[in-house]
Amino acid sequence: MTETLNEMLIIFIKIVCALAWLLGLTLFLTWLERKESALIQDRLGANRASIFGIRIIGLFQPIADAIKMIFKEDFVPSFSRKFLHTMAPFISFFFVAITIAAIPFGDNLRIGNRTIHLQILDFNVGLLFILAMLSLGIYGIIISGWASNNKYALIGGLRGAAQIISYEVALGLSLIGLIMVYPSLRLSSIVLYQGELLFGFLPKWGIFLQPLGFVIFLFAALSETKRAPFDLPEGESEIIGFFTEYSGLKWGLFMMVDFMEVIIVSTLLTTLFFGGWQVPWLASDGFHFPWGGELLLSHVVVVLLQVAAFNIKVFFFCWLQILIRWTYPRFRYDQLMDFGWKLLIPLSLVNIIGTGIIMTL
Amino acid sequence: MIKALGYFIEIIRGIFITTRHFVVNLFFRCLAVLGIKTKRKGSVTIQYPEQKKEIASRHRSLHRLMTRPDGKPRCVACMLCVTVCPSECIYVEAAEDPDPEIQKYPAKFIIDLSRCCFCGFCVEACPEDAIRMDTGNVEFAQYSQEDMIYDLDKLIG
Numbered sequence: 001m002t003e004t005l006n007e008m009l010i011i012f013i014k015i016v017c018a019l020a021w022l023l024g025l026t027l028f029l030t031w032l033e034r035k036e037s038a039l040i041q042d043r044l045g046a047n048r049a050s051i052f053g054i055r056i057i058g059l060f061q062p063i064a065d066a067i068k069m070i071f072k073e074d075f076v077p078s079f080s081r082k083f084l085h086t087m088a089p090f091i092s093f094f095f096v097a098i099t100i101a102a103i104p105f106g107d108n109l110r111i112g113n114r115t116i117h118l119q120i121l122d123f124n125v126g127l128l129f130i131l132a133m134l135s136l137g138i139y140g141i142i143i144s145g146w147a148s149n150n151k152y153a154l155i156g157g158l159r160g161a162a163q164i165i166s167y168e169v170a171l172g173l174s175l176i177g178l179i180m181v182y183p184s185l186r187l188s189s190i191v192l193y194q195g196e197l198l199f200g201f202l203p204k205w206g207i208f209l210q211p212l213g214f215v216i217f218l219f220a221a222l223s224e225t226k227r228a229p230f231d232l233p234e235g236e237s238e239i240i241g242f243f244t245e246y247s248g249l250k251w252g253l254f255m256m257v258d259f260m261e262v263i264i265v266s267t268l269l270t271t272l273f274f275g276g277w278q279v280p281w282l283a284s285d286g287f288h289f290p291w292g293g294e295l296l297l298s299h300v301v302v303v304l305l306q307v308a309a310f311n312i313k314v315f316f317f318c319w320l321q322i323l324i325r326w327t328y329p330r331f332r333y334d335q336l337m338d339f340g341w342k343l344l345i346p347l348s349l350v351n352i353i354g355t356g357i358i359m360t361l
Numbered sequence: 362m363i364k365a366l367g368y369f370i371e372i373i374r375g376i377f378i379t380t381r382h383f384v385v386n387l388f389f390r391c392l393a394v395l396g397i398k399t400k401r402k403g404s405v406t407i408q409y410p411e412q413k414k415e416i417a418s419r420h421r422s423l424h425r426l427m428t429r430p431d432g433k434p435r436c437v438a439c440m441l442c443v444t445v446c447p448s449e450c451i452y453v454e455a456a457e458d459p460d461p462e463i464q465k466y467p468a469k470f471i472i473d474l475s476r477c478c479f480c481g482f483c484v485e486a487c488p489e490d491a492i493r494m495d496t497g498n499v500e501f502a503q504y505s506q507e508d509m510i511y512d513l514d515k516l517i518g
């Protein structure tokens with residue numbers, strides 16, 4: 001009985017930690033986006049928000065933004081479908097936030113004789129679960145566009161639906177090669193496989209086994225996040241987007257969902273193609289370098305290193321996605337569809353066939 | 362095909378340009394935060410309320426009325442500026458001056474700056490060089506419109 005209670009408590013703590021990690025990183029990303037875009041454009045970026053005169057390069061800006069959003073009027077237009085209008089941002093938020101459940105943050109942590117798996121739930125079908133939840137998130141966008149009862153919002157919602165459905169195909173197909181190489185859908189075992197070595201020195205990361213799959217997945221995932229250069233559903237300069245009729249905290253939720261998708265895509269890229277929490281040549285008892293050297297470390301240090309590696313990789317991909325967002329202009333709609341259907345999907349089919357041929361050799 | 366490849370190369374180059382800007386600016390900003398003075402700043406931002414850009418001498422800023430050596434306004438209430446003002450925001454009320462050389466002086470001279478479009482026509486029109494826009498003051502925003510109405514005292518002072 002106490003055992004089940006303990007288990008439940010551990011799961012609860014894991015959920016709280018993972019959500020805190022996700023939301024904290026989301027807030028941080030809003031700051032990073034401002035600062036990074038500023039540096040790219042030779043500006044300074046937000047640096048005024050201060051608490052008692054302490055500024056620390058604008059790190060309080062997300063808090064200021066949050067306070068502003070909370071106190072803004074939450075306006076629901078009289079012509080909208082009120083219930084759905086209110087539900088939509090929460091649907092979006094829920095389906096993105098829940099994907100964090102399947103992400104492995106690290107290997108097992110042993111405390112006393114208890115082994116804690118640093119992942120909320122180790123699904124058999126973790127990868128499918130994440131893909132499914134990410135695609136369900138589109139319902140939030142369609143509903144927000146439709147319930148707003150506004151032409152521009154509706155166009156935004158439809159564009160979002162069309163875009164995400166077409167890129168979902170490439171996204172799924174690009175991962176089939178990966179699943180052929182690491183024969184599992186369980187994310188923790190995919191990461192474990194990536195700890196092995198290729199030719200005795202190269203870590204067996206997805207990027208080395210599936211370079212083409214990685215490129216396709218990167219593009220498809222970028223379009224999943226609905227940010228420039230794939231920000232057709234928003235397209236501030238053409239249509240205001242599916243959240244035209246939103247204000248205050250609900251709009252803030254949509255914006256947070258954007259950033260959370262960036263994080264989820266980064267964690268996926270890390271987990272699938274860059275070894276997840278694996279540090280090259282780090283086994284559970286320390287480093288074993290391919291050139292012979294060894295460096296033995298205690299269990300806690302190894303786990304900390306692994307979690308740190310995961311975080312660094314995720315952070316790098318968040319940075320990269322923001323860099324891409326501030327480099328490229330928006331696609332035209334037909335170019336977007338061409339790119340998805342005529343380039344990415346054939347390429348991913350080629351990738352599957354190529355992988356199959358190499359594997360049978 | 363070749364053309365598309367060319368675009369692709371340019372796309373890749375694009376991200377290297379932004380990355381270079383990011384890294385270089387980050388480096389110089391870090392030096393600046395650490396207090397190390399360098400020639401490059403890493404940003405072109407002027408931190409406005411603390412730092413100000415020098416205003417060009419011909420910049421049209423807040424009006425002022427010029428005075429004679431004895432402290433009276435140089436204006437002779439000829440109404441030329443009132444006539445030329447496209448925003449119709451100058452109001453001048455003339456009064457007779459005992460000095461026959463001057464004849465008239467402005468008993469009231471009011472500019473409604475909330476309507477002024479800073480075209481500088483009044484300065485151009487004035488035959489006496491009595492009104493100028495060279496104070497260099499561009500920060501006279503107010504919370505209420507009444508505070509934007511400048512009379513003789515404010516304009517001379």
Ligand code: SF4
Pocket residue numbers: 445446447448449450451472476477478479480481482483484
């Ligand atoms: S600057 Fe132009 S608008 Fe302003 S008071 Fe002079 S003439 Fe009128």
Ligand code: SF4
Pocket residue numbers: 435436437438439440441442443453483486487488489490491492
């Ligand atoms: S044009 Fe010059 S002199 Fe004439 S009323 Fe205006 S300020 Fe006075």
